[in-house]
Amino acid sequence: MDRLHARYPFFESARTAVENAGIDLLDVVENETAVVRRSKARIKSGLSEGHIGDPRRNRVELLSYPVARVLISLIDDPMATDTYARAEAATARQRFEADIGTKDTGRSIQRPQLTISRLLDEFNLSHQITQNRDGSFQMDVSTYLQLSRNLEDQKWRLVERAVTAGEVPVTEEELLMLLEEAVVNRVTEGLPLQVPDSIADTLAEEKEELSELLAGHEFxxxxxxxxxxxxxxxxxxxxxxxxxxxxxxxxxxxxxxxxxxxxxxxxxxxxxxxxxxxxxxxxxxxxxxxxxxxxxxxxxxxxxxxxxxxxxxxxxxxxxxxxxxxxxxxxxxxx
Ligand code: SF4
Known part of the structure; x- marks a missing residue:
């Protein structure tokens, strides 16, 4: 399994890879305990820590994402779904920075190759965002408004930006923050899923455990x-x-x-x-x-x-x- 897909299982290409491999979700939840465990950990860590925890081997990482989407659908709590999606997105942004090389992570391990242009293609944003010679970017104003609407800091307000010809200037760091919002949208897209009874029954214990955790966390x-x-x-x-x-x-x-x-x-x-x-x-x-x-x-x-x-x-x-x-x-x- 591709390492990039394991790190970014919400990519379209990752979904296609799972489909092309003919993987049956019921078979996975019934027989691959490591995947189910990691799915639960993604959500648990997402709800309590704001990130999805340490990665496992590629296959487990990749398959645990669709199973986590199923589990969060079974819990069916909008607050939990939003928090989990934000944790997936926060982790993704850290990985973007490490894999594109915008931040020195202090580690020498081999990173999968990722480029800004690959990311823009992934989110169908190539036509809305262009790069300037100095490395900064120009973003189409409607895309900017859509991606920045949940960002609270004053600096994201349009009045704080030098908008010219319908375009908003953003730095590379800001672009990655806006792409984090795009990841939130991607993760929450289609949730909650309609889960077949056979899969819901198999995941009943995990769902119960996470629901209990959630109940204990509101205070x-x-x-x-x-x-x-x-x-x-x-x-x-x-x-x-x-x-x-x-x-x-x-x-x-x-x-x-x-x-x-x-x-x-x-x-x-x-x-x-x-x-x-x-x-x-x-x-x-x-x-x-x-x-x-x-x-x-x-x-x-x-x-x-x-x-x-x-x-x-x-x-x-x-x-x-x-x-x-x-x-x-x-x-x-x-x-
Ligand atoms: S409060 Fe808990 S986490 Fe903090 S030092 Fe004490 S035992 Fe450790």
Missing amino acids: SLSYETIDEPAFPPCMTALLRQIRSGDSVELPGQFAVVAFLAGMEMDKDEVYEFIDQEISKEEIAYQLAHLRDKRGGEYAPPSCTTMVEYDLCVNKDELCKEINHPIEYYERKIDQ
């Missing part, structure tokens, strides 16, 4: 003041790292933003609180994974997840009694 907390000395050791360590300017990987940033958002902080408050070492745009982006349009919220990562990502550090006595960083904070405040 909202509110505190009059934030008492930072009562923060759990993991969050204290992450905040110290961020404030001192050390680089913190995406899961760590997500954990802090999610923790602070769990205390009803909005984008600006989180920005002020962490002393502005993570950009407002990055914070807004991560909050978008946490909050749905109806105001529901997903919980910040639990202790188990923090351990999985090596983010559980400096555990103390209270840590032995709790399962969640928020629970730690509540217990500390009560004390």
Whole structure:
């Protein structure tokens, strides 16, 4: 199986590859446990972490995407679908940057070849976007409006742009952010699917598990003041790292933003609180994974997840009694 398809299973060519291979979805969910496990992990990680987790081997990666679409359809919750799609898209953007080579990932492993023009073809945008000599791009204004409509930052407003002859200038970084929105649209296209009973029955256990996770993830907390000395050791360590300017990987940033958002902080408050070492745009982006349009919220990562990502550090006595960083904070405040 093609590595590019495994990394971007929402590509048309990936779908065609699956069709041409004559793969039967019922056969996959009944017999390929690694694929079903990875599908569940895609959604689980998407709902709680904002990205789809570590990749597996190519076949599992590629096939787990259509199975994840089936699973999210069975859950049939618009908030979950949107959050999952945004996690797929966020991961895709990171991969675009790595595979096109716009960001130094610090890794030397071989990347599949990807170009901006290949991406524009993929989303049928080749005629709407042209590249300037300096490497920046011009985007047709209606395409720009369509792709930027869910981006909150002021800089995306049309009045902030030097529109000329019906075209909006965007940098390469901005173009990839707009393509991330195109990925969200691609992933959500056609969802929820009509799932045959035979497949729904086979995936009943996985669906149940994810529905339970979802039910446990909706909550909202509110505190009059934030008492930072009562923060759990993991969050204290992450905040110290961020404030001192050390680089913190995406899961760590997500954990802090999610923790602070769990205390009803909005984008600006989180920005002020962490002393502005993570950009407002990055914070807004991560909050978008946490909050749905109806105001529901997903919980910040639990202790188990923090351990999985090596983010559980400096555990103390209270840590032995709790399962969640928020629970730690509540217990500390009560004390
Ligand atoms: S046990 Fe939980 S609260 Fe304590 S440091 Fe680890 S992740 Fe944080």
